[in-house]
Amino acid sequence: MTDDGTRQEVLVVTGMSGAGRSTVGNALEDLGWYVVDNLPPQMLKPLVELASRAGDAIPKIAAVIDVRGGRLFSELGAVIEELRTTASVQVVFLEATDDALVRRFEQVRRPHPLQGDGDTILDGIVAERARMLQIRESSDVIIDTSDLNIHQLATEIQETFAEAGAPGLQVTVMSFGFKYGVPTDADLVADMRFLPNPFWVPDLRPMTGKDARVSDYVLAQEGATEFFDNYVRALEPVLAGYQRENKRHATIAFGCTGGKHRSVAMAEKLAERIRNLPGVAVSTKHRDLGRE
Structure with missing residues (x-):
């Protein structure tokens, strides 16, 4: 006992x-x-x-x-x-x-x-x-x-x-800065440098992608919503396939120059979107947030 x-x-x-x-x-x-x-x-x-x-x-x-x-x-x-x-x-x-x-x-x-x-x-x-x-x-x-x-x-x-309701796949959605290196443990990597950098907007520079103003700015840029929606659609069969093949952990990484604005905003948005997928548990990690 x-x-x-x-x-x-x-x-x-x-x-x-x-x-x-x-x-x-x-x-x-x-x-x-x-x-x-x-x-x-x-x-x-x-x-x-x-x-x-x-x-x-x-x-x-x-x-x-x-x-x-x-x-x-x-x-x-x-x-x-x-x-x-x-x-x-x-x-x-x-x-x-x-x-x-x-x-x-x-x-x-x-x-x-x-x-x-x-x-x-x-x-x-x-x-x-x-x-x-x-x-x-x-x-x-x-x-x-x-x-x-x-x-x-x-x-x-x-x-x-498995316990009833237990997730079959643990997904870590990560942001990073390319200038600090691509994470070696990432299964999938998406490059957000095709979007304008909020760093060059004085009011947004001190903020991060976790701030609503930065997130709104990033997602309002041309091609951002199209990329995001298509990426989610492409991920759904991948994550389902991971579960069928008994892959228990997966890391999806978004990169931008410094890992502070664009990658963070996209990582947060993706985690929010896929959190309700069946059999998936999601966490976020912002590797380079806080670096100079």
Whole structure:
């Protein structure tokens, strides 16, 4: 139990080696889970107790546990049953056909964890299936990844474990000044230097694009509204595509000479416009605002 009396949420991710545990761990981390990989089963209970004392700091734990734990893995079932008395525990088991698993191990050119000297990859898979049988039968969710690529698997995890109403894409709308360099983390960059610079208007020079007078001035210039409306229309299928491809974060950058007027005004306007798009959460960042 947590300090406020609610049950700690715990997700145990296990299953066949090569079935996509790393992909699932990454997808859960994007959804806000605290993910621990290759955790010995005996460490799960102390971790849950620590998280319970931490309260909101670690609300959801996802532990990736598999046969790499060796003999320790055999105690996983007992550990899970004990945890269910105090925490909300779900077990996700990742499955795949022998052919799919063999193909994946051959592609990465790594041996199976249970593949002994002189054994084949398939020998290791057979041994792992036998060791995993009891956990598989008691799992809450079984996902067959045989015909899924990493994007499709991540999508399935997001659809299964995302909180209702949670955004699928975090968008940062950024302004910057070209004279300070183009941001290296921008996914899309738009150049606002085709518009007249408010810097050369004495009354507007000390203001920024966050001021209504500057914003009105920028958007009133020839081509500004046309550019903005067309840019938004072009962005809508891009942002929808990002969500389909499980891209969780995107940065859209607007640049002008100094990053104070035109780029700021456009960034603020775009953030306001796309904030209501489905599955999108928006924040703004004005990288060079305040520089001389």
